Amino acid sequence: MLTAFLKLCENWVVKMSGKLFANGQAFIFFVDFDFSNLIDKQVRKRRMGAMTAFCLPPKCCIFEKCFHGTKKQKTMQEHPHLSSLQLQEKAKIEKGSPSLDVIRPCRVGDGIIQLTPAQVLAYQNVARKAALNLSYFVPASGSGSRMFQFLVDFLKHPTPENSAQTERFFQHLPDFALFRTLPDDKRQEYQTQQWQLADFAAYLLNPTGLNYGELPKALIPFHLQEGQVLNAVQEQVLQGQQLQLAQTTFHFTIQHAFKQQFESSLLQLETITGKKSDIRYSSQDPQSDAFAFTFDGKLALHADGSPIRRPAGHGTLLKNLEAIQSEYIFVKNIDNVQHVNKQEATTNCIELLLGLQHQIRQQLRRFVETNDFDGLCAWNQDMGLFDAAQLASGPKNWIALVNRPLRVCGMVKNEGQPGGGPFFVQGPTGCTKQIVEKAQLSQVPSSARLLLQSTHFNPVMMVLSPCDLAGNPHSLADFKDPEAYFVVEKNQAGQSIRFIEQPGLWNGSMAFWNTLFIEIPSAVFSPVKTVLDLLDPAHCA
Secondary structure (H helix, E strand, C coil), rough: CCHHHHHHHHHHHHHHHHHHHHHCCCCCCCCCCCCCCCCCCHHHHHHHHHHHHHHCCCCCCEEECCCCCCCCCCCCCCCCCCCCHHHHHHHHHHCCCCCCCCEEEEEECCCEEECCHHHHHHHHHHHHHHEEEEEEECCCCCCCCHHHHHHHHHHHCCCCCHHHHHHHHHHCCCHHHHHCCCHHHHHHHHHCCCHHHHHHHHHCCCCCCCCCCCHHHHCCCCEEEEEECCCCCCHHHHHHCCCCCCEEEEECCCCCCCCCCHHEEEEEEHHCCCCCCCCCEEEECCCEECCEECCCCCCCECCCCCCEECCHHHHHHHHHHHHHHHCCCEEEECCCCHHHHHHHHHHHHHHHHHHHHHHHHHHHHHHHHCCHHHHHHHHHHHCCCHHHHHCCCCCHHHHHHCCCCCEEEEEEEEECCCCEEEEEEEEEEEEEEEEEHHHHHHHCCHHHHHHHHHEECCCCCEECCEECCCCCCCHHHHHHHCCHHHHHHEEEEEEEEHHHHCCCCCHHHHCCEEEEECCHHHCCCCCCHHHHHCCCCHCCC
């Protein structure tokens, strides 16, 4: 009877395997009881032959006392010590970062729209009068340690550059908001010159002191306003509260270990302003962390033998973004925030991008409702939202095209900032506008010429609409280019490693979004990369 049961299972597995693999799907067949010792070699050989006939990989899973998952399966394959996910990431690393077919940079009149002051005001009024709701989405998990990296480097190995930076920092220490967070004895030591540089730096950076070397940048003091010390996350909320909209909500992606400090910080802001905001948090899924490999292709391990895993970039936040399910989402970086007295240009810009996004969606809805493909083509000649080739197929597929998620991205004039910019890229769906990072351009033979011709820079200020024209949320993974990943090289604990970063959140993760680039004023871009940037005019009262 047992032999008949095993034969029945074998026939069912082979039959279902053929059906499932014919549809390009895979499966694993689990048996809760240990029959492996009862299956003779001929049966096992016949099963392997049947699997090969169905083009299945020559892989056989033997379960040892696997009763309700009490033991893991042994998989006989080329790399028995690697999981399927590890094998996929290893293959991508060996293949290298994919190259892009970059055609040319976007410029004003060719991919970037330059608006008149009257048009800017008109779009701002659209956002204000339409009583729109906006969700802020701000990645805020990044460490603030790089703000003080010059100080760490100076203590380890002084150079003319970091010596000058350290000298400037301590000369202007009372001008920084963080000076107000020092206890009285530390401020007294500084003012009376009774301090040692190394001890003072250790107090600023180490857990026994202010711990600025480990805190997220969002929680480090940025500005001083009427005697109140404000950090970056507080300033972001203050900025959003100034928008003349129906409602502004906030979503910060954070490290879960610091959630209580975020909540305490924003509760303090509520006490100061008397205003309560809708604030929510999420964290990057740890399961999205990449596996690291050594340069000879072996899985990189910690001293205890566990695999080294690294955060796989902000592209892993696509699920966090999708979970907001808001019609309009404003994305920006946590460190790009001006002093509250100098945020007018930024708030005006946000309302501009939102008003333009809203008006475009209304116009696209009218084209769909009236089935006006010719009207869409005429409108597109002025707006340039779609490449002509995307509309060349005629009225056959245009409804699906206009229903894609839409992003309206601000671009500032390039004044030597590091990072990505707007480019035309040839892809599977034709020529599209993309935000391309310099790391991606390094794979392009004509990268030097493209960078020299580039006139604008991506400050990460964009209003997204991640839903169709009826307001139904999209599955954003459907509009991602999974092949736009990066291979990253790092040194960890003395060993050189390589790992995969997911397609960037506003790069490959939005590769198949409809995209519009708008020139915005440079005043909206004042990021804080080092603590010395806080001495710039945009950060002073």
